[in-house]
Amino acid sequence: MIPQLYSVRQIKQETHDTFTLELDPKDGTKTPSFEAGQFNMLYVFGVGEVPISISSDPTAPKYLMHTTREVGIVTKAMRKLKRGDMIGVRGPYGTHWPIEESAGSDIVIVAGGIGLAPLKPALCHLVARRENYGRVVLLYGTRSPNDILFQKELKQWRADFDLEVYVTVDRAIGSWRGNVGVVTTLIPKAPFDPLSSVALICGPEVMMRYTVQELVRRGVNHGKIHISMERNMKCGIGFCGHCQMEASFVCKDGPVFTYGALENIFGKREV
């Protein structure tokens, strides 16, 4: 329950309201290993602690990366940190995307908004072991062209690693020539075999609900659809009770669940 100290290497602005925090362990030790989809509890001195998913490459953890959006007092304080400042880290916690388990399958990844950040380690892993997978499709929806995260990586994945990347935005003005419409509109035509696909979804809960519907409509098995849930988390280890969803604590039994496991409560009001 005691945070470990990490020092800030760099803070990189991603879009107007998102940034990536790069961290090194303070004592010079190696960055601990983690699985794609897990999160850390990050503590800013005197301000507070928040759960944020890890965004670095799990196959080559040079340093710890967290990409997040400036939305609350803690993330706003985080954005103001400078190189060399210290931050407290607890983790990694939670379940992970089934990447190694899905070798041989088609992988369809559906991301909404900042939801691409928790999926980035999964994409890094898929790219690093590209030969182990069938078709890899990324469907990414966000608010506007200015909100597209990881533009450099998206281009690289598409060009160098045979990833089929489809981006859509909810609204566009001016020079945008790409898709406009919600991310679920990309699913019916996306090139993957529903019967041999594993789906990974992360985004706002409403977006995940309609995404699941479209994937199920295409015939993807409920147990092969994985969603990353968000709930209030204070401890990260299942003791504070805040993240409870029926039989699960999202912090330790999630955040990554199969849709099959949550089917009865996913989308049920106020559970």
Place this chain on the structure above:
Amino acid sequence: MEILKLAIAEHPFGKNLEPRFLKMLAGGAAHVSFKQDQHIFREGEECDFTFLINSGSVAVDIYSPTKGAITIQTLSDGEVLGWSWLVPPFRKHFDARALEVVHAISIKGQYLRDLCEQDHDFGYELLKRFIGVVANRLQKTRLQLIDIYGDN
């Protein structure tokens, strides 16, 4: 005519349509193409056609004097563009602009309306298919409306 019948049958809109209906549709259909950035139709126009897109993508825009074209959705191969032919006064509600070269099948609106009146079986079948298009568009628009990634 035969080629158009086949082309309609291959488009998702024409999937599993009775041959008789396919023939009826083909009677008012034509292959059309649009250059990149060409307007397919404009808001308020009496463009009495519906389009089954075969390739390329189309932006559906609303023009704003201060912001220019605001794209509210894009449509591409396998989708249907335009359903104003169904609802009086049969005028287009939005601009449609080819984002790249577009190939499509156009079908005349007045022709379809006449056939629907003459043959209610045909009319009902067509209406079922168009209501599917409209419902899908409405559902997706509702999701866009809630500004899901915004600051709420």
Place this chain on the structure above:
Amino acid sequence: MATSAKAASGPALIARENLQAVLDALTAKGYQPIGPSVRDGAIVYDEINSADDLPAGWTDEMSGGTYRLKRSGGSALFGYVIGPQSWKKYLHPPVIRLWKSHRTDCTFTISKNAEESPKLAFIGVRACELAAISVLDHVFLHGKFVDPIYRARRENILIIAVNCGQAATTCFCKSMKTGPRCVKGYDLALTELAEDGRHDFLAETGTPRGADILAAIPHKHATETDRESAARAWANADAQVTRTLDTTNIKELLLGNLEHPRWDQTAGRCLTCANCTMVCPTCFCTNIEDVTDLGGKNAERWRKWDSCFTLDFSYIFGGHVRQSAMSRYRQWMTHKLASWIDQFDCSGCVGCGRCITWCPVGIDITEEARAIRETDRSQKENADGNP
């Protein structure tokens, strides 16, 4: 920690005047005795340094939304049933500092709290409370993670249970299979024999530690008459537990009725005051508070009891997941009686009845469960389209 290892010999008898010797023996072994005493018009748990601190001659009366302490007319020390507090306040403290931090220039240090886990002897633990401690063990010790604070405290606890000789109208331990008789989880279990002019305690040992305490104080073997006398007390309590909660397939029942209109009706009475969660001996939720001093150099992290009845409990960016009182009451009750079973292999309810007594509007968990069972909608077909 108490185990259920039974001592070979039969029960012993401790005279009332030797109860002080029990306290002395505990103190001699380094335990601070904690037991019932009267404060603010209620039986509370506090440090007991003399047998005179115990609530001699007091009893309690409870029903939905009502608690009254009154004179019993007798001299029994444990003649009450149960107060608002539970032992969780010692095992899982309401407020505890997790760590301190100090900032210097651009770095800071975090120092672990010097964890004091006092040796405490709980005296007067009821059967339902033994069950509650076992539930907390499941939560904090037997999962993927272990709570070091709970573990350190739990390891230093000695438990002297006291069997109930009476029950309140709010008790439903029989339904939850937790009482009224103490059968496991204690070091020593007493039954108070205060009738026909006598005043003794029948003592059963549960662990070698309990046997050590017994060995250190004057006692004799219990006679057949003593045992019969104790059996009468147990039977009396047993007969007085009349409230029931049918637990048959309770998980499927409640989780299959998440949209039942009863939740809304109950929420119309619920004040979301969180009393039920505070008095519940198994509710374990906490909040984390990070605080700093005015100079900004020193920061601390505190852990405090929290309740799923508060709005902020379910806050995530964008809003609160459980906005209505309906959803919060439903969350509490379905967790306690249903999803708890999947999480911890036991029910979260031990049938102590505190949530009924201390609910300002008298909402009764047994009545709520019954109402849903009587109008179970989970298996119903909606052939006519009516929900």
